[in-house]
Amino acid sequence: MMRITVCLLAVFSFLLAATPQADAAGGKELYSFYCAQCHGVGGKGDGPNVTKDMPVTPRNFTNAAEMNKLSNADLKNVIIDGGPALSKSPMMPPWSKTLTDKEVDALIKHLRVLCKCKGK
Amino acid sequence: MVTWKRTVSVVSVFAFILAANGMSWADAAAGKKVFKAKKCGGSCHYTKGPAREKTIADQKKKKGPELWYAGSKFQKEWMAKWLQDPKPIRPLAFNSLTKKNPGNHPKLSGGDAANVTDYLMTLTSKDVKAGVIKPKKNPKGKLIFMKKMPCSGCHQYPFKKKISGGMTGPSLVGAGKRLNPDWIYAYMVNPKVFKPVKIMPVFKGLLKDKDMKNVSAFVASFK
Numbered sequence: 001m002m003r004i005t006v007c008l009l010a011v012f013s014f015l016l017a018a019t020p021q022a023d024a025a026g027g028k029e030l031y032s033f034y035c036a037q038c039h040g041v042g043g044k045g046d047g048p049n050v051t052k053d054m055p056v057t058p059r060n061f062t063n064a065a066e067m068n069k070l071s072n073a074d075l076k077n078v079i080i081d082g083g084p085a086l087s088k089s090p091m092m093p094p095w096s097k098t099l100t101d102k103e104v105d106a107l108i109k110h111l112r113v114l115c116k117c118k119g120k
Numbered sequence: 121m122v123t124w125k126r127t128v129s130v131v132s133v134f135a136f137i138l139a140a141n142g143m144s145w146a147d148a149a150a151g152k153k154v155f156k157a158k159k160c161g162g163s164c165h166y167t168k169g170p171a172r173e174k175t176i177a178d179q180k181k182k183k184g185p186e187l188w189y190a191g192s193k194f195q196k197e198w199m200a201k202w203l204q205d206p207k208p209i210r211p212l213a214f215n216s217l218t219k220k221n222p223g224n225h226p227k228l229s230g231g232d233a234a235n236v237t238d239y240l241m242t243l244t245s246k247d248v249k250a251g252v253i254k255p256k257k258n259p260k261g262k263l264i265f266m267k268k269m270p271c272s273g274c275h276q277y278p279f280k281k282k283i284s285g286g287m288t289g290p291s292l293v294g295a296g297k298r299l300n301p302d303w304i305y306a307y308m309v310n311p312k313v314f315k316p317v318k319i320m321p322v323f324k325g326l327l328k329d330k331d332m333k334n335v336s337a338f339v340a341s342f343k
Contacts, residue, residue: 029176033179033319037217038273048286049287051287093269098321
């Protein structure tokens with residue numbers, strides 16, 4: 001009985017430990033694929049689409065002071081429904097039909113890694 | 121005598137049709153051989169559908185766009201010219217956010233280009249219905265493309281005699297000569313059939329069908 005409990009505990013703790021890591025890696029991969037084209041690989045808002053024709057400057061995710069003003073729910077809204085969800089530019093696309101809820105959550109985790117901040 | 125003459129002309133018309141069909145088959149078959157001999161397939165362009173990509177890693181492995189629906193996507197005349205003088209369509213190298221498109225796509229001779237074009241035009245998709253979109257500069261399509269949706273953030277397009285727009289999508293300058301207008305709409309409506317994993321957002325479900333038609337007609341009007 002004791003052995004089974006130990007085994008179960010080991011399995012659960014492994015799952016708990018493994019999940020956030022898997023999400024974090026997924027978030028980085030998703031970010032590099034979808035977001036970096038405008039927000040830059042390092043998140044400074046300097047992706048290749050930022051040319052003289054871009055009417056707005058994409059958010060700099062490394063700016064902790066600005067990123068702290070946004071809650072995770074704000075980030076989720078803007079990723080899902082696009083810039084206008086936060087009264088920002090429609091240049092930020094709505095990703096609701098592209099990304100799953102889980103992928104959006106993984107992205108938000110990665111944004112918090114980039115800003116080294118927790119948000120409000 | 122008259123009947124005899126008529127028979128001869130009917131027979132010659134049939135012979136001509138048969139020869140023409142035979143020629144066109146021969147061209148496509150020759151084009152397929154050239155495509156294989158020049159190693160256009162493999163890691164650069166796959167030609168057998170349906171779409172294979174399931175993950176971001178699958179998409180990143182590709183060195184060039186898939187061509188399994190090339191006959192539905194491109195215009196024949198454009199393709200025959202482009203294969204002889206392949207100028208970059210994407211400002212950046214395929215799958216890169218940092219490297220400029222080196223513009224090093226292999227060139228084909230006129231004959232090879234015509235044959236490869238005939239071959240690629242045989243690669244079609246049942247999801248592209250003909251005759252739905254007529255190219256048209258329409259104000260609703262323009263408003264969506266330029267203001268309501270972020271299309272111009274990633275795609276270059278002709279604007280006031282200049283080129284405007286972003287870098288990561290294929291350029292839409294000359295899209296009216298390059299793309300089949302019906303493919304643009306089919307891609308908007310059913311993007312995952314053609315590109316299951318891509319950096320462009322899915323707009324199906326966000327734009328009304330009528331608006332997807334308007335945007336497609338607007339893009340198809342780009343010179």
